[in-house]
Every structure is written in C-alpha cells, then in structure tokens.
Amino acid sequence: xxxxxxxxxxxxxxxxxxxxxxxxxxxxxxxxxxxxxxxxxxxxxxxxxxxxxxxxxxxxxxxxxxxxxxxxxxxxxxxxxxxxxxxxxxxxxxxxxxxxxxxxxxxxxxxxxxxxxxxxxxxxxxxxxxxxxxxxxxxxxxxxxxxxxxxxxxxxxxxxxxxxxxxxxxxxxxxxxxxxxxxxxxxxxxxxxxxxxxxxxxxxxxxxxxxxxxxxxxxxxxxxxxxxxxxxxxxxxxxxxxxxxxxxxxxxxxx
Numbered sequence: 001x002x003x004x005x006x007x008x009x010x011x012x013x014x015x016x017x018x019x020x021x022x023x024x025x026x027x028x029x030x031x032x033x034x035x036x037x038x039x040x041x042x043x044x045x046x047x048x049x050x051x052x053x054x055x056x057x058x059x060x061x062x063x064x065x066x067x068x069x070x071x072x073x074x075x076x077x078x079x080x081x082x083x084x085x086x087x088x089x090x091x092x093x094x095x096x097x098x099x100x101x102x103x104x105x106x107x108x109x110x111x112x113x114x115x116x117x118x119x120x121x122x123x124x125x126x127x128x129x130x131x132x133x134x135x136x137x138x139x140x141x142x143x144x145x146x147x148x149x150x151x152x153x154x155x156x157x158x159x160x161x162x163x164x165x166x167x168x169x170x171x172x173x174x175x176x177x178x179x180x181x182x183x184x185x186x187x188x189x190x191x192x193x194x195x196x197x198x199x200x201x202x203x204x205x206x207x208x209x210x211x212x213x214x215x216x217x218x219x220x221x222x223x224x225x226x227x228x229x230x231x232x233x234x235x236x237x238x239x240x241x242x243x244x245x246x247x248x249x250x251x252x253x254x255x
Contacts, residue, residue, distance in 0.1 A: 039073025
C-alpha cells in the first residue's frame with residue numbers, strides 16, 4: 001500500500017498580524033510544521049497552534065528558521081554552522097515547552113525558508129541542523145528536501161529522516177527546487193500539481209523543468225495553506241491521493 005504524509009507550515013502569524021488559515025488547514029494535513037518565533041510566530045501563537053493541532057489530531061513538528069522576521073526567514077544569512085546549531089536548538093526547546101505542556105511529543109523538525117534551502121545544499125549547515133536535533137532528542141524526525149544534504153546528514157547523525165516533496169514547485173535536474181525568483185518556479189495549475197504529486201508517490205520520479213526524469217522519494221508532501229485558493233488545493237490533493245489508493249498518515253507512521 002502506498003502511504004504518504006501531508007504537511008503544512010503553520011503558526012506564522014505574529015501579534016495582531018494574521019498569516020495563513022491554520023484552523024482550516026489542520027483538518028486536512030497529517031503533520032504541522034509550527035514556526036518557533038525566529039522568522040515568524042510568537043509565544044501566544046505557538047501555544048495556540050499547538051493546541052489547535054492537538055484538537056485536530058495532527059502531529060506537531062518544529063519549523064525553525066533564521067532570525068530574520070523582516071524577510072520572513074527567506075533571506076540567506078552568513079551564519080556559521082555553530083550559530084545554526086544553536087539557533088535550531090533554541091527553537092526546538094521553545095516549541096517543545098508548549099508541546100509537552102499539552103501532553104504531546106514533538107514528532108519532527110523541518111527547517112524553514114533560506115535555512116532549509118541552504119542546508120539542503122551545504123553539508124556543514126546540514127550537519128549543524130542534524131546535530132542540533134540529535135542533541136535535543138534523537139527521536140525527533142528530520143524532515144528535509146528529498147535527495148538533499150539534510151537527508152544525508154540526518155542519517156549519519158543517527159536520526160530518522162523523512163524526504164519531502166513539493167506539490168506546487170518545479171524541480172531542477174539535480175533534484176533541487178527551482179528558485180522562486182525564476183519564472184515557472186511555482187505550479188499554479190491544480191490538476192498538474194496533483195498529477196505530479198501522485199507520480200512522485202507512486203512512481204518515485206518527477207519531471208525536471210529541463211525535461212529529465214529525476215528519481216525522488218516522497219515520504220511527505222508539503223502543501224501551502226495561506227490563502228483561500230490554497231485551502232481548496234489542500235482539500236483537492238487529499239481527496240485525489242485517497243482516490244488513488246494512497247493512505248495518509250503522520251511521519252511517525254511512515255519512516
């Protein structure tokens with residue numbers, strides 16, 4: 001039987017500023033990546049989102065990023081591996097306090113934005129992320145880009161790893177994501193995105209923008225839910241996956 005996790009980045013509001021449709025999205029995903037206060041989120045939002053995930057029965061993971069809220073954590077920062085390791089530890093500890101207070105266990109850790117992309121390609125940064133997780137709790141699953149340095153680093157650190165794919169993003173021939181700065185980086189056609197996702201899960205391949213067929217492992221599919229059309233997409237992709245005989249389950253039941 002085919003089985004896959006659906007994850008979404010949540011808890012990214014701050015104070016009176018609201019981002020995303022967390023309550024609605026939590027009904028359709030199996031794992032939630034919750035911002036830890038560096039790129040987005042704050043203590044009240046973290047607490048609120050963890051509680052909402054608990055009510056929805058959705059597994060909780062940490063979504064640590066660079067300390068750059070003005071750029072929403074999407075700007076590259078010249079941080080040393082030592083700094084990155086400390087940043088990830090700090091954010092894991094912050095979210096874990098709210099998770100434990102609700103009687104839950106932190107299932108996974110997925111870096112955010114620029115940290116995610118940089119660690120996917122830079123082994124030293126990938127090692128820093130993996131070592132931080134292992135130091136805090138080696139039971140936490142490292143969720144990272146399929147075929148990336150993060151997956152390699154996580155395995156070598158003795159962690160369970162989960163390979164993530166993106167339903168609405170274009171891929172390069174080396175398995176990396178096409179930069180959002182380039183045209184065609186985001187796939188807006190719902191049917192095309194869903195068909196690509198089903199193929200990644202069932203066949204283990206994706207077609208690159210240059211036409212090559214790229215091998216890929218799909219343990220988890222990232223779906224975005226920060227606008228009404230995205231919510232409709234999340235509903236559609238869940239329905240289509242189930243119609244294709246693909247069971248949905250949290251990461252802890254897959255890897």
